[in-house]
Structure formats: C-alpha cells, structure tokens
Amino acid sequence: MSYLIKNGTVVGPTGPNPADVLVDGERIVALFAPGSAPDVAETIDATGKYVIPGGIDAHTHMQMPFGGTEASDTFDTGTRAAAFGGTTTIIDFAIQRTGEVVQDGLAAWHEKTAGNCHIDYGFHMIIGGVDDESLKAMDQLVATEGISSFKLFMAYPGVFYSDDGQILRAMQKARDNGAMIMMHAENGPAIDVLVKQALERGETDPYFHGTTRPQELEAEATSRAIWLAEVASDTPLYIVHLSASKALEQVAAARSRGRNVFAETCPQYLYLTLEDQLGAPGFEGAKWVCSTPLRSKHESHQADLWRGLRTNDLAVVSTDHCPFCMKDQKEMGIGDFSKIPNGIGNVEHRVDLLYQGVVDGKLSLGRWVETIATTPARMFGMYPRKGVIAPGSDADIVLYDPDGRTRISVDTHHMNMDYSAWEGWEIAGRVDTVISRGTVIVQDGEYKGRAGHGRYVPRGLSDYLI
Ligand code: DUC
Ligand code: ZN
Ligand code: ZN
Numbered sequence: 001m002s003y004l005i006k007n008g009t010v011v012g013p014t015g016p017n018p019a020d021v022l023v024d025g026e027r028i029v030a031l032f033a034p035g036s037a038p039d040v041a042e043t044i045d046a047t048g049k050y051v052i053p054g055g056i057d058a059h060t061h062m063q064m065p066f067g068g069t070e071a072s073d074t075f076d077t078g079t080r081a082a083a084f085g086g087t088t089t090i091i092d093f094a095i096q097r098t099g100e101v102v103q104d105g106l107a108a109w110h111e112k113t114a115g116n117c118h119i120d121y122g123f124h125m126i127i128g129g130v131d132d133e134s135l136k137a138m139d140q141l142v143a144t145e146g147i148s149s150f151k152l153f154m155a156y157p158g159v160f161y162s163d164d165g166q167i168l169r170a171m172q173k174a175r176d177n178g179a180m181i182m183m184h185a186e187n188g189p190a191i192d193v194l195v196k197q198a199l200e201r202g203e204t205d206p207y208f209h210g211t212t213r214p215q216e217l218e219a220e221a222t223s224r225a226i227w228l229a230e231v232a233s234d235t236p237l238y239i240v241h242l243s244a245s246k247a248l249e250q251v252a253a254a255r256s257r258g259r260n261v262f263a264e265t266c267p268q269y270l271y272l273t274l275e276d277q278l279g280a281p282g283f284e285g286a287k288w289v290c291s292t293p294l295r296s297k298h299e300s301h302q303a304d305l306w307r308g309l310r311t312n313d314l315a316v317v318s319t320d321h322c323p324f325c326m327k328d329q330k331e332m333g334i335g336d337f338s339k340i341p342n343g344i345g346n347v348e349h350r351v352d353l354l355y356q357g358v359v360d361g362k363l364s365l366g367r368w369v370e371t372i373a374t375t376p377a378r379m380f381g382m383y384p385r386k387g388v389i390a391p392g393s394d395a396d397i398v399l400y401d402p403d404g405r406t407r408i409s410v411d412t413h414h415m416n417m418d419y420s421a422w423e424g425w426e427i428a429g430r431v432d433t434v435i436s437r438g439t440v441i442v443q444d445g446e447y448k449g450r451a452g453h454g455r456y457v458p459r460g461l462s463d464y465l466i
Pocket of ligand 1: 289343
C-alpha cells in the first residue's frame with residue numbers, strides 16, 4: 001500500500017525542511033516539495049507536525065537478569081512502551097557471562113525476542129568473560145550474526161567485570177574485525193572499597209550509591225579505556241552512559257587528539273541529580289539508583305553534558321533502559337543501598353525529554369534528530385536503512401507535535417514499572433503518530449501495533465570506523 005505524508009516539516013540532522021513523504025509498503029520511496037507529489041489515494045495529514053525518523057534507542061536491557069532479579073519490562077511491554085514514545089528501533093544487550101558460550105547467550109536473546117517485539121531490534125553482545133573462546137566468537141558474530149558491537153565492564157567485579165588485560169585483548173580483536181567496543185567505564189574494584197567503607201559507617205540509604213561512585217572513578221576508567229584503545233591500534237571505542245564532567249573531559253581531550261572515541265549520555269543525567277532524586281527522603285531515592293549514578297547539582301555536569309551534545313563529544317542519547325519495580329525489586333536494598341538493583345526505566349520518554357532541550361534552547365532541531373536517531377543508526381551499522389527520512393530507507397517515521405504537551409506519570413506510561421522516575425513532569429512536545437516499516441502503530445495516543453511486528457535487524461560495521 002502507498003500513502004503520502006503531506007503538509008509536514010521533515011527534520012533531519014541538517015534541520016527542518018517542508019516536504020511530503022511517499023511511503024510504499026515498508027519503505028520510503030520519495031520526498032516531494034510540498035504539493036508537488038502525484039495524486040495518491042491514501043494520505044496522512046502532518047500539518048503543523050515535524051516528520052522525523054523513528055527514534056533509535058541504542059542501549060536497552062529488557063528482561064535482563066541483574067542484581068538478583070530481572071528487569072521488569074519484557075520485550076513485549078518494553079518495545080510497546082518504546083513505540084508510544086516515538087522509538088521504532090532498540091538495540092538491546094545479549095549477555096555472555098564467564099564460562100558461558102557466547103553463541104548460547106545470543107541464542108537466548110533471540111528466544112526472548114522472537115514473536116514478542118513491537119518494533120525492530122538489534123543486539124549488542126556483552127562479553128562478561130573474555131577468553132580465547134569468547135574472542136573467537138566475536139569474529140563469528142561480526143561475520144555472520146549481524147552483531148558489530150561488544151560491551152565490556154570495568155565495573156561489577158565478579159559479575160561482568162573485565163580486567164585491563166582482558167579489555168586489551170578484546171580491543172585488539174575488535175581492531176581486527178571492525179567491531180565497536182562499548183565500555184561501562186567505572187573503576188569497579190575501587191567502588192567496591194568505597195561501598196564497603198560506607199556500609200561500615202552505617203551509610204545505607206540510596207544517596208550513598210551516588211557518593212560511593214564518585215566522578216573521578218568514572219573519569220579514571222574512561223581515561224584508561226581510551227588509552228587501552230589507543231594501544232590496541234586506535235580501535236573504535238564508545239563510552240556508554242557518560243554522566244560526569246570529568247569523564248566528558250577525557251572524551252573531549254581524546255577526540256581533540258583525533259582519537260576514534262565516541263560517547264553517549266542518557267536523559268537521567270541531563271535532568272536528574274544526586275541531591276534531588278537519589279537523596280529523596282527515606283528509601284524513595286532507590287527509584288533513581290542506576291550506574292553510572294546521578295551527579296551533584298552543585299557541580300556543572302548537566303550544563304557540560306548539554307554542551308557535549310552540541311559539540312558532538314557526546315554523539316548519542318540512549319536510555320540505558322533497565323527498569324525495576326519498587327515493590328519486591330528495588331526493595332531488596334532497604335537497609336543496604338548496594339543491594340538495590342541498578343537501573344531506571346526511560347525507554348518511553350527519551351524523544352520527548354530531548355525535545356524539551358530544543359525548547360529550552362540547548363539543542364537545535366537538527367541535533368535533536370541526529371542524537372536520537374541518525375547517529376545511533378550510523379554508529380551501529382544500520383544507516384541508511386534506519387535513522388533518516390530518505391528514499392530507500394525503512395518507513396520508520398514519527399509525526400511529532402511541537403505544540404503538544406506530554407505529562408509523565410506511572411498512571412499513563414506503558415512501561416512495566418510501578419513508579420515513574422519522572423512522575424508529574426510536564427514537558428513540551430508530543431508524539432502524535434508512529435510508523436514502523438510503513439505500518440501505523442501509534443496514532444493519537446491509541447495503540448495499533450502488535451507483538452511480533454518487530455524484526456531482528458542484523459547490523460553492519462559502524463560508519464565511523466576508520
Ligand atoms: N547500569 C544500570 O544502571 N543498569 C544496568 C547495567 C548498568 O550498567
Ligand atoms: Zn553499563
Ligand atoms: Zn546498560
């Protein structure tokens with residue numbers, strides 16, 4: 001079926017441009033100057049709306065086993081919620097742990113997703129045990145499984161942690177096969193010492209999750225990862241969930257040395273703080289326990305992160321969506337913050353929260369689209385199939401109402417969480433219509449999609465590989 005999205009303003013990385021968009025089947029086939037398209041029986045009126053590429057959330061953890069429990073969104077609930085928020089592709093993290101076969105971990109994720117996703121999805125692979133076997137598996141995943149990015153952890157000793165030697169070996173492998181190394185950059189062994197000392201002092205509230213993960217330990221790990229990547233012949237490196245000014249300084253310095261280093265941040269670091277959220281009275285702060293942690297409002301983190309987004313030292317905004325309910329899940333850490341499962345659910349709100357940055361004058365319209373859709377597609381080998389409104393691309397399209405308002409609440413969100421990290425926030429802009437591979441799946445707040453519509457997207461190498 002063909003239809004024309006008419007009277008809207010198409011927004012891409014270079015900014016807004018009035019155009020009509022012709023969709024045929026699952027693809028975009030042409031863009032026309034307003035009013036110049038041939039007659040098509042079916043139309044969608046986009047008057048007053050931005051027509052943007054569907055959002056790509058390059059960092060989610062649906063039903064991830066973690067912290068003694070499992071992230072509360074399934075691929076069904078989480079991808080449906082993502083669709084409501086204008087995201088039409090996610091890249092989730094399949095997991096290999098020490099001693100496990102990488103391909104088995106990947107198969108488990110294919111099993112979790114098959115028939116359950118409402119939008120398209122790809123996988124990164126977490127390598128929790130770098131050894132000869134898992135290194136060999138990296139080659140196979142790149143060559144035949146459509147997986148071109150691998151996450152390593154400098155945090156969580158005994159869980160996902162890799163030491164420097166393991167990191168270097170994985171980086172050398174990535175240099176050979178063209179993959180991207182994604183790094184959780186926090187010094188885990190040092191954090192464990194601080195956590196133990198805090199608990200011994202009786203500092204058990206959620207607030208101390210933040211104080212025991214100081215920005216210096218994020219900056220140190222970021223710097224170490226950058227230098228290790230340089231030793232591995234300048235292999236591409238992508239720092240995930242960057243939260244702090246001093247870590248950003250390391251990325252900026254590396255980039256100005258011409259290094260092949262990239263970073264993402266997440267909405268929680270752009271808006272929420274150590275004092276106001278993690279420091280909420282009683283056990284409330286558990287809602288915002290995530291790692292890297294929220295940072296102090298008395299320092300310049302948020303202003304620096306917004307600047308980093310403008311200057312491209314931060315290339316992508318993802319969510320690190322890893323939701324846990326308060327009941328029975330976050331509550332595991334009452335009396336001991338180190339037992340609170342780490343994670344915040346955000347997948348539904350990223351597009352809106354970043355649009356608020358446009359309204360606040362912190363981002364241009366073009367940069368909004370670039371950081372939430374186009375760059376993630378290019379960074380992770382899905383461009384130009386995804387991330388752009390252009391002939392030949394998948395018809396993943398969001399009609400966005402700049403005059404609308406979005407009020408966020410647990411009562412109205414679609415994520416499987418018993419609270420909202422953004423309860424009561426009212427922000428500018430509103431997702432009006434969401435189209436996934438040509439099919440309208442959300443219209444005017446009404447859901448028209450279905451589990452099983454979403455397909456696996458095998459990915460190529462990053463466009464930013466040099
Ligand atoms: N950080 C989180 O907050 N949750 C999941 C894993 C991670 O690194
Ligand atoms: Zn992480
Ligand atoms: Zn994560």
